[in-house]
Amino acid sequence: MTGLRVVRASFATLQDQGRAHHRSLGVPVSGMLDPAAGHLANALVGSAPGAAVIEYRLGPLVLEAVGGAVRIALVGPLGRSSLVGAQGAITYFDAHETIVVPPGAQVTCAAPAGNGCGYLAVAGGFCIRPVLASLATTLNAGFGGLGGRLLAPHDHLPVGLGDRDKASDRECDGDEYRPADPAAGDVRLLHAPAYGAAHDGVTSTSAGSAAHPAKEGCPEAKFATCRATADKAVTVRVVPGPQFDHFTVDAKNLAQETTWQVTPAVDRMGMRLAGPALEHGNDAGRGANIDSDGMCPGAIQVPADGQPIVLLADCQTTGGYAKLGVVIGPDLRRLAHVGPGDRVQFAFVTPRVAVEAARDWASHVATLATQTAPIVRTRAPTTADLLGANLISGVTFAEA
Amino acid sequence: MTDLLSPGSENTWPAPRFLPLGEAALTVELGPAYTPEINARVDALARALTSPDAAAISAGFIEVLPTLRSLTIFFDCLVTDHDAVRALAQAALERIDTAQRAPETQREAQGEAREGGRTWCVPVCYEQSEFAPDLGAVAATLGLSPQEVVARHTSVTLRVLMVGFLPGLPYLGPVDPTLVLPRRAAPRTHVPALSVGLAAGMSVIYPRASPGGWHLLGRTPVPIFDLDHEPPGVFAAGDHLTFRAVSMAKYQELADRVAAGEPGAAVLADFAQDEAVA
Numbered sequence: 284m285t286g287l288r289v290v291r292a293s294f295a296t297l298q299d300q301g302r303a304h305h306r307s308l309g310v311p312v313s314g315m316l317d318p319a320a321g322h323l324a325n326a327l328v329g330s331a332p333g334a335a336v337i338e339y340r341l342g343p344l345v346l347e348a349v350g351g352a353v354r355i356a357l358v359g360p361l362g363r364s365s366l367v368g369a370q371g372a373i374t375y376f377d378a379h380e381t382i383v384v385p386p387g388a389q390v391t392c393a394a395p396a397g398n399g400c401g402y403l404a405v406a407g408g409f410c411i412r413p414v415l416a417s418l419a420t421t422l423n424a425g426f427g428g429l430g431g432r433l434l435a436p437h438d439h440l441p442v443g444l445g446d447r448d449k450a451s452d453r454e455c456d457g458d459e460y461r462p463a464d465p466a467a468g469d470v471r472l473l474h475a476p477a478y479g480a481a482h483d484g485v486t487s488t489s490a491g492s493a494a495h496p497a498k499e500g501c502p503e504a505k506f507a508t509c510r511a512t513a514d515k516a517v518t519v520r521v522v523p524g525p526q527f528d529h530f531t532v533d534a535k536n537l538a539q540e541t542t543w544q545v546t547p548a549v550d551r552m553g554m555r556l557a558g559p560a561l562e563h564g565n566d567a568g569r570g571a572n573i574d575s576d577g578m579c580p581g582a583i584q585v586p587a588d589g590q591p592i593v594l595l596a597d598c599q600t601t602g603g604y605a606k607l608g609v610v611i612g613p614d615l616r617r618l619a620h621v622g623p624g625d626r627v628q629f630a631f632v633t634p635r636v637a638v639e640a641a642r643d644w645a646s647h648v649a650t651l652a653t654q655t656a657p658i659v660r661t662r663a664p665t666t667a668d669l670l671g672a673n674l675i676s677g678v679t680f681a682e683a
Numbered sequence: 684m685t686d687l688l689s690p691g692s693e694n695t696w697p698a699p700r701f702l703p704l705g706e707a708a709l710t711v712e713l714g715p716a717y718t719p720e721i722n723a724r725v726d727a728l729a730r731a732l733t734s735p736d737a738a739a740i741s742a743g744f745i746e747v748l749p750t751l752r753s754l755t756i757f758f759d760c761l762v763t764d765h766d767a768v769r770a771l772a773q774a775a776l777e778r779i780d781t782a783q784r785a786p787e788t789q790r791e792a793q794g795e796a797r798e799g800g801r802t803w804c805v806p807v808c809y810e811q812s813e814f815a816p817d818l819g820a821v822a823a824t825l826g827l828s829p830q831e832v833v834a835r836h837t838s839v840t841l842r843v844l845m846v847g848f849l850p851g852l853p854y855l856g857p858v859d860p861t862l863v864l865p866r867r868a869a870p871r872t873h874v875p876a877l878s879v880g881l882a883a884g885m886s887v888i889y890p891r892a893s894p895g896g897w898h899l900l901g902r903t904p905v906p907i908f909d910l911d912h913e914p915p916g917v918f919a920a921g922d923h924l925t926f927r928a929v930s931m932a933k934y935q936e937l938a939d940r941v942a943a944g945e946p947g948a949a950v951l952a953d954f955a956q957d958e959a960v961a
Contacts, residue, residue: 303745303746303757304745304746306746306748306757307729307746307747307748307749307846307919307920308846308850308851308908308914308915308916308919309846309847309848309849309850309851309852309908309916310850310851310915310916311850414910415910415915424849424850426910522703522704522705522706523703524702524704525702525703525704525710525712525753568715568716574716574717574750574751574752575750575751575845575847575848575854576710576712576750576751576752576753576755577704577708577710577748577750577753577754577755578704579704579705579707579708579755579757581705582704582705599847599848599849600748600847601748601750601845601847601848606704609703609704609705609706609708610705611705611706612705612706612707612760634703634706634764634765635764635765637703637705637706637760638706638760638764638765640706641706641707641760641761642760642761645761
């Protein structure tokens with residue numbers, strides 16, 4: 284059936300909004316590190332906000348359409364991507380826009396800038412059996428997504444429901460397959476979200492460009508602004524945590540005053556930071572170790588060595604270290620685009636401010652999702668376009 | 684058996700603390716540290732909050748996560764907030780306390796029926812040294828024989844205090860008071876799946892291979908977290924469990940049934956029935 288075949292991927296997983304409702308079984312929530320980016324990618328291709336997407340980082344993602352044309356959208360701090368048709372014609376495209384990948388064409392999704400994450404959504408969604416009602420990959424537990432693992436060359440990701448029978452439809456997370464119609468035209472987001480201080484220069488550039496001359500193809504050139512601002516730390520707002528009173532007054536001040544270095548110990552479970560040691564008070568049993576209680580992505584746990592660990596999507600549901608605070612949702616997504624060598628700062632806010640920020644952010648993203656414009660391509664149709672159009676209008680979907 | 688939910692005629696519970704866990708969760712801490720009594724109260728609060736009538740009035744409620752001495756309530760902060768969720772939890776605690784102050788007969792009719800959960804009997808092979816690498820050292824540390832450690836480990840009905848650390852991993856307790864010892868000084872990088880561990884006055888069963896710092900006393904043949912079955916986790920907080928020592932032959936027999944595709948929960952139910960008859 285129609286789908287995408289993985290040609291090359293370095294650190295790519297299927298993710299959706301994750302599996303809440305199973306924390307009492309000890310099942311991590313998982314899901315997209317930057318849900319807003321995934322939401323916008325889905326919106327561009329007409330999929331539901333929480334539909335599964337490919338989250339990728341640490342290099343480009345190369346895919347080939349198989350069996351039919353697939354409309355995709357890329358969102359993230361990405362440079363220019365390219366599509367090579369079956370006849371060798373090259374089309375360049377940017378993040379925050381859709382493009383149709385004709386069967387046999389290969390799409391090279393640009394490597395995210397720095398430590399960023401890219402998100403690829405497909406019209407019709409992925410048709411893969413969900414685990415506990417979710418396609419999110421939980422790497423450390425080895426389930427969800429595609430066999431609970433990273434995507435690898437030769438993996439086939441079926442798109443949409445195709446002509447599967449009803450019984451198997453229920454085991455598939457895909458939407459009804461809609462053949463990509465190039466005549467319908469591609470769209471782009473008018474305004475992209477900010478990804479984090481290190482990447483904010485990128486988004487304004489890429490969202491502002493309406494036309495895409497193919498020769499201006501060097502992604503590095505685009506990220507000059509990105510490098511210039513890379514020294515700036517990403518500031519995230521933090522609600523004081525359940526064990527805030529386990530820390531000395533000095534530690535609480537130090538937590539905010541310090542520009543924390545992100546260490547190489549970063550994965551989808553968490554991010555270790557390095558800086559001055561945050562001391563626990565250690566009075567009346569209020570130390571680094573606690574009787575395990577509930578955790579969530581964003582929690583900042585501080586073991587006895589005083590070095591904070593920010594927990595991310597795949598984190599355990601319970602934890603036995605004192606939690607200094609919790610990075611609020613709208614800011615936690617910025618850490619999806621932060622990695623070793625980057626710097627992070629904390630700013631404490633009240634729970635009330637955090638709730639308001641989450642509500643404002645949700646409505647902001649919903650607004651961004653509706654503000655799209657048709658793409659006016661300045662070049663003539665390529666062989667790839669024509670090839671795609673022929674296949675779509677014909678009856679060659681019998682094999683899909 | 685003592686009633687864990689009522690420490691005396693007076694309400695002597697510590698004041699609950701309501702601790703925000705980010706913008707979309709609230710941890711209700713029922714005591715400064717884990718005790719079996721506090722844990723039973725966590726369980727009662729979880730049941731009160733998830734009973735059909737309570738769930739109906741709480742818009743934006745996502746789920747509750749019971750842990751050793753706290754309960755974390757996850758909610759949709761676009762719909763509700765910490766204050767509203769705190770009010771729900773406070774009201775539920777008041778209902779629990781009111782039910783406990785009621786006379787015995789009335790209590791049975793009301794809240795007590797909610798206490799409980801399922802009861803399990805879990806076969807453990809304590810024989811093979813491969814299964815029980817720490818049994819000898821634990822016995823030596825506690826000044827007991829390995830046989831005495833096994834006898835005491837299997838003599839007490841344990842509660843599932845919480846599920847966490849790994850999908851489906853139950854924290855069980857309290858163990859026999861003579862079996863209390865700290866975790867291993869050096870955690871293992873590889874604990875085999877279905878190992879039964881002992882530490883900190885509690886016991887655990889590792890659902891799958893993992894690093895871990897508990898003393899390993901034996902192994903069960905029955906998988907306790909299996910995504911091919913619904914629900915995937917066998918144990919839930921509030922369930923009761925006893926370990927039962929089995930021979931290597933019995934271990935193998937049960938392992939064969941599991942390998943043939945029988946769900947873990949079904950194998951455990953049969954085993955409990957056989958044991959009850961025997």
